[in-house]
Amino acid sequence: MAYSSDTAKTSRGFVPPQNEEERRLMRRVEELCRVSQERGIPRYTGFLSDREQILATAACHRAGFTNFRFWGGYEGAERKVLCLEPPDTWQEEPLAYLRCTAKGDSLPGHREYLGAILGLGLDRACLGDLLPDPQEPAVFYAIVSADKQSFIATELTSAGRCSVQVAFCDMLPQHLLQGPERTLKEVTIPSLRADAVLAAMMHTSRTRAAEYITAGRVEINHLPLRTAHETVYAQDIFTVRGVGRYQLVEIGGKSRKDRIFISFFQY
Template sequence: MASSSDTANAVRGFVPPQNDGERRLMRRVEELCRVAVSRGIPRYTGFLSDREQSLAQAACNKAGCSCIRFWGGFDAAERRVLCIEPPDAWQEEPLAYLQCTAYGNKLPTHRDYLGAILGLGLERSCVGDLLADPEREDTFYAVILADKQEFINAELTGAGHCTVHTACIDALPARLAESRERTLQEATVPSLRADAVLAAMLHTSRTRAAEYIAAGRVEINHLPLKAAHETAYAADIFTVRGVGRFKLAAIGGKSRKDRLFISFYQY
């Protein structure tokens, strides 16, 4: 029988590609690795989600390529570019930054800015994290692919119900990294069943959590959660459509009532 320490240390193993899109991503990364190493030139992907980064890492491992890093513009970035940079190759900066200032009464949200940028005809892989300025409510910062900076700067004139002015900047303000620190919440759960963990995160009943899952509104690590009884692991990211995203930061020991301690935060 597994001990509570075994449970706390358990993490989800690698999940192989689940569809044609994920298999294409892995093949593309393997090819980028081969080109970069054989020609001694750097190669980069677009921005990748957590799930895509896991697949990309597996593809690099399969290709035997270790000269890689993931970079999203700052240390705590969620969306990151895979940088394949052979030794002695010239270095390129794959990312760029925009400062967006809105003018109007109802200021744009993260969703408004993302929709406005993608509405220019760009793919999601062109856009990294979008960050609200903690000191200026009218300002957002966008991490984007370097070769799209000029285009977005010229074409993005509005978001939501507001006029937007953009400016190219060399780096993100240091205060943004400080504002990204998450507030940990703690709870106890009877087990690591997904519905039990999700209920604790949402401060709701397991019945309600199970309804979200049955309705197909829940993903774990960007993959659909198919059943309420599936096991949750440390570092899992729960996405509940229309509600938010949560990360199971840590799993602790057991309480006197034989319940498991968990720590989590909301994005």
């Protein structure tokens, strides 16, 4: 990627809670911080999305609690547990791993496994990432809350049109520990408007990208994108309902034709 020195290196600032659900999350994290600090015991949340992790971090800072980390089972995990762990305290293992093997002609994918597990009556916070094994097409790995491991292993018997056998495992296989490989793509865009960036990532026209936005089908960092002309920033995650997810990884400099270099990948 070519660069020029006149492109500002900016990032999106903290976006405060936008609704009662997000405010409730921050209050809950602050309360967990208080309990952990006063009693000297570890406390853990369920799995959080990247937006929820941002809010949880802000809540920890507001509570003056510094001994926290996020863990999703492997480096690069998307959904992670907030771990509040005061110094010199015992630590729990908040998550567990399950190996799911499907049997049938049409093997289930991420959507089928997600629907099957949530169909057991579990909350989304009980479930972390779901990872296909590229070396074994019939196998998926599920990262789950430790206290739900046995329940899921017993009750999950099918996904999609296939029967499923679930087994406990101590950790992910070595070839999955760094997460899925993603192809980084580089393009140039006329501006950092949301419709221009989205059109480039989706390989479509700006008019079509604007239609997705107007229809309310696009989120940035799990917040609704309201206007096509909103400015976007490096590390922003676009979710297009019915299409997929993209991350704007880096904003570079400008070309001789005054177009902006960006790099991105699709999840």
